[in-house]
Amino acid sequence: MGWDGPGGKAGGREKLARELEAATGRVRWVEGFREVNASTKRYRVLMGSAGSGKSMNVAQDLIGKLSNPKFAGANLLVVRKLEEANRASTLPQLIQAAKAFYGSEWHRAWSVRREPLAMTCRVTGCQILFAGMNDLRQREKIKSVAFERGKLTFIWVEEATELSEADFDILDDRLRGVLPRGLYYQITLTFNPVSASHWLKSRFFDHPDPAALVHRSNYRDNPFMDAAYHRRMEMRKKRDPEGYRVYGLGEWGGTEKMVLPHYQVRAFDRDRERFDRVVLGQDFGFNHANAILEVGMKDGGVYVMRELVLRGLDTAAIIERATAAGVPKDLAMICDSAEPDRIASWRAAGFRARPVKKGAGSVLAQLDYLRGRELVIHPQCVHLIRELAGYVWKKDPLTGALLDEPAPAPDDAIAALRYAVDEVRRGPNFTF
Ligand SMILES: Nc1ncnc2c1ncn2[C@@H]1O[C@H](COP(=O)(O)OP(=O)(O)OP(=O)(O)O)[C@@H](O)[C@H]1O
Numbered sequence: 001m002g003w004d005g006p007g008g009k010a011g012g013r014e015k016l017a018r019e020l021e022a023a024t025g026r027v028r029w030v031e032g033f034r035e036v037n038a039s040t041k042r043y044r045v046l047m048g049s050a051g052s053g054k055s056m057n058v059a060q061d062l063i064g065k066l067s068n069p070k071f072a073g074a075n076l077l078v079v080r081k082l083e084e085a086n087r088a089s090t091l092p093q094l095i096q097a098a099k100a101f102y103g104s105e106w107h108r109a110w111s112v113r114r115e116p117l118a119m120t121c122r123v124t125g126c127q128i129l130f131a132g133m134n135d136l137r138q139r140e141k142i143k144s145v146a147f148e149r150g151k152l153t154f155i156w157v158e159e160a161t162e163l164s165e166a167d168f169d170i171l172d173d174r175l176r177g178v179l180p181r182g183l184y185y186q187i188t189l190t191f192n193p194v195s196a197s198h199w200l201k202s203r204f205f206d207h208p209d210p211a212a213l214v215h216r217s218n219y220r221d222n223p224f225m226d227a228a229y230h231r232r233m234e235m236r237k238k239r240d241p242e243g244y245r246v247y248g249l250g251e252w253g254g255t256e257k258m259v260l261p262h263y264q265v266r267a268f269d270r271d272r273e274r275f276d277r278v279v280l281g282q283d284f285g286f287n288h289a290n291a292i293l294e295v296g297m298k299d300g301g302v303y304v305m306r307e308l309v310l311r312g313l314d315t316a317a318i319i320e321r322a323t324a325a326g327v328p329k330d331l332a333m334i335c336d337s338a339e340p341d342r343i344a345s346w347r348a349a350g351f352r353a354r355p356v357k358k359g360a361g362s363v364l365a366q367l368d369y370l371r372g373r374e375l376v377i378h379p380q381c382v383h384l385i386r387e388l389a390g391y392v393w394k395k396d397p398l399t400g401a402l403l404d405e406p407a408p409a410p411d412d413a414i415a416a417l418r419y420a421v422d423e424v425r426r427g428p429n430f431t432f
């Protein structure tokens with residue numbers, strides 16, 4: 001039975017609204033967010049450990065509200081620093097939330113448009129649009145964003161630490177003007193507290209703002225996290241105490257020093273002809289991610305053009321996916337040297353795979369090479385960008401002095417980048 005069945009469109013909509021209302025009882029919530037979801041304050045500031053349930057909770061909360069006829073006229077803008085990152089993070093979370101409410105029938109309640117990305121509730125007409133703040137064009141777009149019905153009332157900034165305070169002010173500025181009764185403006189920020197020197201700390205934590213609800217959460221209070229996750233976190237506590245502070249305890253991180261602080265994220269012309277040389281770098285992984293990067297070099301600058309990052313697949317499956325994705329077979333592919341069997345499989349599949357030359361100190365030398373160059377990353381390479389943001393120097397646990405070694409953290413795409421530049425770094429004696 002379609003939703004505009006015999007009763008006509010309006011009748012169908014009411015019926016659907018009743019059905020949807022009945023479904024809300026089925027949704028499961030993480031208890032600790034109750035106060036957050038009830039708050040109508042202008043700012044909801046949700047900091048917490050990894051896996052505490054922040055994103056899922058906000059997705060469910062907003063889907064629930066925007067599906068409710070009481071909120072007709074409200075609309076949501078979902079923001080990540082990189083607009084493209086929405087496709088792999090906030091969109092699936094919102095769809096998962098719609099499924100939590102309506103099960104396999106969710107698309108009777110919500111429609112999804114892929115280009116440009118949007119979700120629309122079929123009952124209330126409320127819309128969700130997605131945006132980024134990575135460059136002037138994306139910021140300008142935010143200033144002019146418009147909805148089919150009603151006004152922009154809600155903004156959700158996911159991984160809010162990626163934004164600058166100026167970005168935040170642009171968003172804040174968008175929520176103004178008189179609203180119909182029952183609606184209110186609200187910005188929700190979700191993030192891991194990566195660094196105590198972050199502007200979010202001074203703006204919302206050091207100087208409490210009566211217009212803000214500040215909330216902290218931890219994965220231990222999320223009943224949906226399994227034992228394996230708890231074990232991984234315990235392991236992290238031993239191996240990476242700094243990271244554990246932020247991602248395990250949900251407490252403000254130290255003021256770490258980034259290993260590669262100077263990279264730029266921006267779109268550029270990826271036509272191969274424009275570069276002096278283009279190569280592939282690959283770091284093998286199964287439990288860890290398997291990362292392949294396509295890297296162009298021009299006038300001494302390093303341009304990361306594309307990435308393919310996959311997890312939990314064996315070599316044959318990765319080769320299949322890489323072939324389908326169009327990873328070029330005519331480029332040199334510089335691979336992790338630790339696994340010659342895998343290199344042989346790639347060669348058998350027609351790729352120009354070969355091992356990187358490893359030597360004492362080669363990691364530091366490769367990083368040093370990258371630090372001395374212009375490093376431009378295409379916004380599509382979201383894994384690499386995420387890794388770089390958390391790639392900091394290790395500290396001596398006793399003295400706090402910086403050591404000459406990166407702190408343990410996910411670095412699979414970074415490894416692929418190191419391999420990609422290695423032959424050029426070693427100079428012209430290398431044959432291609
Ligand atoms: N209400 C819920 N119902 C079912 N599962 C949930 C719910 N909330 C969270 N989960 C589970 O917990 C996991 C972690 O939640 P979520 O992704 O929201 O955490 P997070 O706090 O945003 O973490 P991060 O800081 O890493 O982004 C989800 O992937 C999901 O499996």
Ligand SMILES: [Mg+2]
Pocket residue numbers: 054055056190
């Ligand atoms: Mg999250």
